[in-house]
Amino acid sequence: MSGESATRITPGNALRPEDVAERVAGGIKVGEDVGEYALRLGDDALILAQRLGWWISRAPELEEDVALGNIALDLLGHARSFLTYAGSAWGKSEDDLAYWRGEAEFRSCFLVEQPNGDFGKTIARQLVFSIFQHELYSRLIDSADETIAAISAKALKEVDYHRDHAIQWTIRLGDGTEESKLRIQAGLDSVWPYVAELFQDDELIERLDGVAARPSEMREPFDALVAQVLDEAGLELPDVQPAMTGGRSGKHSEHLGYILAEMQVIAREHPGATW
Amino acid sequence: MATSDQTAMGTSDKTPATEIGHTPEKTPWPLWEVFVRSSRGLSHVHAGSLHAPDAEMAVRNARDLYTRRNEGVSLWVVPASSIIASDPDAKGEFFESPKGKDYRHATYYKKSEGVKHL
Numbered sequence: 001m002s003g004e005s006a007t008r009i010t011p012g013n014a015l016r017p018e019d020v021a022e023r024v025a026g027g028i029k030v031g032e033d034v035g036e037y038a039l040r041l042g043d044d045a046l047i048l049a050q051r052l053g054w055w056i057s058r059a060p061e062l063e064e065d066v067a068l069g070n071i072a073l074d075l076l077g078h079a080r081s082f083l084t085y086a087g088s089a090w091g092k093s094e095d096d097l098a099y100w101r102g103e104a105e106f107r108s109c110f111l112v113e114q115p116n117g118d119f120g121k122t123i124a125r126q127l128v129f130s131i132f133q134h135e136l137y138s139r140l141i142d143s144a145d146e147t148i149a150a151i152s153a154k155a156l157k158e159v160d161y162h163r164d165h166a167i168q169w170t171i172r173l174g175d176g177t178e179e180s181k182l183r184i185q186a187g188l189d190s191v192w193p194y195v196a197e198l199f200q201d202d203e204l205i206e207r208l209d210g211v212a213a214r215p216s217e218m219r220e221p222f223d224a225l226v227a228q229v230l231d232e233a234g235l236e237l238p239d240v241q242p243a244m245t246g247g248r249s250g251k252h253s254e255h256l257g258y259i260l261a262e263m264q265v266i267a268r269e270h271p272g273a274t275w
Numbered sequence: 276m277a278t279s280d281q282t283a284m285g286t287s288d289k290t291p292a293t294e295i296g297h298t299p300e301k302t303p304w305p306l307w308e309v310f311v312r313s314s315r316g317l318s319h320v321h322a323g324s325l326h327a328p329d330a331e332m333a334v335r336n337a338r339d340l341y342t343r344r345n346e347g348v349s350l351w352v353v354p355a356s357s358i359i360a361s362d363p364d365a366k367g368e369f370f371e372s373p374k375g376k377d378y379r380h381a382t383y384y385k386k387s388e389g390v391k392h393l
Contacts, residue, residue: 063325168335
């Protein structure tokens with residue numbers, strides 16, 4: 001890269017989706033279990049990215065448009081890497097997986113499908129998901145699967161910022177006006193039924209011992225940090241029953257269909273189009 | 276799928292906006308000036324401004340707005356209201372005086388004979 005440009009472009013050692021594609025093209029092939037696990041990781045990131053993208057031009061201030069947009073794009077980057085890798089188990093590309101799978105083939109959790117609601121609800125969802133994802137990637141950097149470890153190492157630094165962003169806003173909304181406190185508390189109450197699903201182990205996790213991070217082990221550090229943040233924000237830990245979920249096995253809430261319709265429409269109307 | 280349970284769980288689609296109070300009149304966030312240091316050894320340079328509710332969020336917004344293409348290694352934010360600017364109407368008194376005072380430039384002086392390394 002020449003030094004001609006006014007803006008220096010220095011990607012450093014970060015693993016990009018293109019690098020993962022190169023590895024895959026170079027003959028790396030993953031087993032179906034690892035592929036299935038990478039689908040879970042990629043789908044969570046993809047669906048949340050799609051949700052967050054909605055905020056652009058709608059956030060409370062222009063600066064927040066950019067902040068949420070950046071977070072969405074980071075997540076899209078994780079999704080591209082994980083889906084590219086997952087696809088090698090079935091000879092599919094990231095686009096095949098993102099645009100040509102139906103609802104029941106997605107492995108995303110219920111939480112990321114939940115509607116944005118107001119800014120308070122979106123921040124509540126961000127708080128839960130970013131703390132979970134931080135715990136997840138902090139473990140996956142030691143995964144026995146090198147590609148998953150490398151993608152996670154790059155993603156972890158980004159999620160570190162997502163988590164900070166969500167914590168800062170939770171504290172400000174909780175400790176802000178009467179109205180902001182009501183809204184963030186209502187947001188927490190409405191996303192809380194979907195927390196339990198994030199920490200459920202299943203047979204795939206058992207089979208991928210050493211490769212996958214065990215969800216149930218992440219619950220304790222998650223609860224500890226959430227309690228600390230809510231305490232500082234003057235908010236209550238919601239006392240609600242877990243919702244019926246099943247995202248990891250392809251069962252989804254009524255929201256996913258609409259998200260996919262919007263996300264996939266262009267690719268399906270114009271198959272093979274590039275832009 | 277889990278539709279009926281969700282409603283029972285009180286997670287209907289209604290946003291709090293329809294349930295909670297009213298939207299209070301919005302006061303704009305204060306303005307902050309952003310300074311970015313592009314690498315070690317250089318000084319911070321004014322990059323632009325932004326709105327943020329407080330100093331901590333201002334640094335974060337600055338990170339999102341002014342360093343997203345790898346432009347910096349350090350950020351300063353300063354409340355715009357803390358900056359004391361020179362008076363644009365006083366350009367004459369402030370900035371015209373140095374004109375014609377070439378002796379303030381090193382190039383005004385001739386190199387003395389026999390001086391090396393200049």
